Amino acid sequence: MRSRLPALVVVACVAVVSGCGRSEPTFSSRQGLAPAMDEYVRTSIDQKFGIPNDIRVWDRLPLRPHAATAVVGEGAQDKILPLTLVEQHRDLVNGQEVVWVAGTSMPQDSAKVKAESWNAEANLLKLSAAPPAPPKTGDRVVVGPGAVLVHGRALYAEHCQHCHGVGGDGKGPTAPYLNIRPRDYRKGLFKFTSTKEGLKAHRDDLGRIVEEGIPGTYMPSFKLLKKNESQAIIEYVLYLSMRGETEYALYNILAGDYSNDSIATRVKDGETEDKIVSEFVTRVKEGEIDDDASSMLEKMIGDWTTAQTPEAIIVPKEKRYASDAASIERGRALYLSNNLNCVACHGDSGLGDGIQTYSITVNTETQKPNLEPGLYDTWGNKIKPRNLRLGMFRGGRRPIDVYARIEAGIKGTPMPAFGGKMTEQQKWDLVNYILELPHEARTPGTGVAPVTANAAPAAPAAAH
Ligand code: HEC
Numbered sequence: 352m353r354s355r356l357p358a359l360v361v362v363a364c365v366a367v368v369s370g371c372g373r374s375e376p377t378f379s380s381r382q383g384l385a386p387a388m389d390e391y392v393r394t395s396i397d398q399k400f401g402i403p404n405d406i407r408v409w410d411r412l413p414l415r416p417h418a419a420t421a422v423v424g425e426g427a428q429d430k431i432l433p434l435t436l437v438e439q440h441r442d443l444v445n446g447q448e449v450v451w452v453a454g455t456s457m458p459q460d461s462a463k464v465k466a467e468s469w470n471a472e473a474n475l476l477k478l479s480a481a482p483p484a485p486p487k488t489g490d491r492v493v494v495g496p497g498a499v500l501v502h503g504r505a506l507y508a509e510h511c512q513h514c515h516g517v518g519g520d521g522k523g524p525t526a527p528y529l530n531i532r533p534r535d536y537r538k539g540l541f542k543f544t545s546t547k548e549g550l551k552a553h554r555d556d557l558g559r560i561v562e563e564g565i566p567g568t569y570m571p572s573f574k575l576l577k578k579n580e581s582q583a584i585i586e587y588v589l590y591l592s593m594r595g596e597t598e599y600a601l602y603n604i605l606a607g608d609y610s611n612d613s614i615a616t617r618v619k620d621g622e623t624e625d626k627i628v629s630e631f632v633t634r635v636k637e638g639e640i641d642d643d644a645s646s647m648l649e650k651m652i653g654d655w656t657t658a659q660t661p662e663a664i665i666v667p668k669e670k671r672y673a674s675d676a677a678s679i680e681r682g683r684a685l686y687l688s689n690n691l692n693c694v695a696c697h698g699d700s701g702l703g704d705g706i707q708t709y710s711i712t713v714n715t716e717t718q719k720p721n722l723e724p725g726l727y728d729t730w731g732n733k734i735k736p737r738n739l740r741l742g743m744f745r746g747g748r749r750p751i752d753v754y755a756r757i758e759a760g761i762k763g764t765p766m767p768a769f770g771g772k773m774t775e776q777q778k779w780d781l782v783n784y785i786l787e788l789p790h791e792a793r794t795p796g797t798g799v800a801p802v803t804a805n806a807a808p809a810a811p812a813a814a815h
């Protein structure tokens with residue numbers, strides 16, 4: 352089991368990206384609150400998450416930000432720490448900082464020393480100098496605080512930022528030229544996951560995206576990154592995501608009463624701006640805003656934590672059914688059925704031209720009708736159902752990938768989850784059909800395999 356540092360321990364792991372002489376980058380922030388409230392949100396978020404060149408790692412977040420966390424074992428001497436590693440995400444190297452975590456024997460402010468060498472066989476860390484007080488058995492330490500995130504931030508700036516933006520808002524300088532927009536991470540929502548309906552992404556889902564890219568979009572593959580590099584980038588993307596969600600939640604808590612628009616209305620109704628601001632200050636002082644924000648944070652932390660557990664992952668209850676002609680035929684019938692109604696979006700020939708692409712649809716985020724016909728994603732972008740005849744699968748082309756898309760839907764898009772509507776065999780029949788569709792004759796509902804004069808049958812009727 353993976354244990355973590357005790358909750359509520361806030362390690363201010365301050366990490367400065369070195370060699371960065373350019374002007375200080377900032378995370379973008381949500382617009383639309385009146386200045387006083389806007390300032391409150393910014394300060395509050397910066398306290399928790401820091402700024403790009405001075406990242407703070409808030410240990411309550413389910414991230415793997417540090418090189419290692421450890422407990423001091425028996426027999427510590429001034430400069431020699433026997434360590435039981437709790438988590439290790441990086442090599443422990445010379446020069447890394449060792450920080451005592453709050454609540455242990457070390458006087459807090461001064462409890463920072465440098466590592467000199469790590470003996471992995473004996474689990475002994477040699478320090479370059481003795482810490483200010485004798486280390487005690489059971490003390491908790493962080494080695495290389497924030498090291499993974501700092502590495503991730505540098506790589507992100509190099510490889511991802513020009514599309515996904517400094518703060519992960521999906522608005523980097525290249526973004527306006529791309530017609531499927533780079534993901535805005537700040538909703539904490541990812542499309543192509545291996546996790547069950549309604550759950551957040553597992554970090555390995557992001558790992559797969561970084562490794563494979565998203566075919567048919569501008570999201571490139573980064574196969575050439577080393578394992579520890581892509582791991583660092585993923586932690587950083589998760590960090591940006593959690594930061595964005597926290598900011599968005601705080602923004603949402605305040606927007607009802609204090610957006611520029613709400614304030615304008617309140618002033619029109621006879622309140623003064625001063626009175627509104629002092630009301631806000633009182634609410635902040637009484638902890639009301641913080642209470643709302645912390646229950647939201649609990650939920651966010653819980654949701655991310657849940658998504659990392661094995662129980663969150665979609666595991667088919669039955670093995671894949673053979674993709675024979677009968678299965679494909681059953682899959683086709685399911686695809687065309689009123690019950691599943693895939694055709695409403697993907698069209699009866701699978702071209703992605705179903706009736707919903709030219710009807711007014713309900714927005715999945717606001718639950719209100721969209722202004723123009725067609726489908727929209729949760730980020731407010733117009734979105735097309737996939738042309739299933741191209742054989743291009745953005746979330747991966749393995750049968751299990753297509754299974755997961757059907758089982759849990761595509762998160763943040765109108766493509767719903769169908770898992771609850773089908774038996775296990777039906778799910779595999781549909782997967783078999785979808786994988787076969789690119790080879791199917793163009794007229795819908797006409798017989799089984801596409802047998803043309805010159806081509807070999809794509810779906811042999813032979814039994815498996
Ligand atoms: C050339 C632009 C571009 C670059 C560079 C780029 N991306 Fe993307 N990325 C995209 C686009 C476009 C999408 C949205 C694709 C979609 O919605 O199907 C995306 C989506 C994603 C997603 C969302 C996957 C999901 O399931 O929702 C992740 C995660 C991601 N990118 C991570 C990265 C990381 C990490 C890097 C750098 C190592 C990176 N991207 C570099 C364009 C880019």
Ligand code: HEC
Nearest residue numbers: 691692693696735736737744745746747756761764765766
């Ligand atoms: C309400 C509209 C809607 C319905 C109904 C719908 N889809 Fe989709 N589907 C979409 C959209 C939109 C996308 C593209 C999402 C994206 O990549 O951003 C999509 C994408 C897909 C993909 C591509 C996955 C990938 O990895 O690229 C498959 C496969 C798919 N749908 C299968 C189905 C099947 C099978 C059904 C019926 C059981 C179905 N869809 C019902 C809207 C819908």
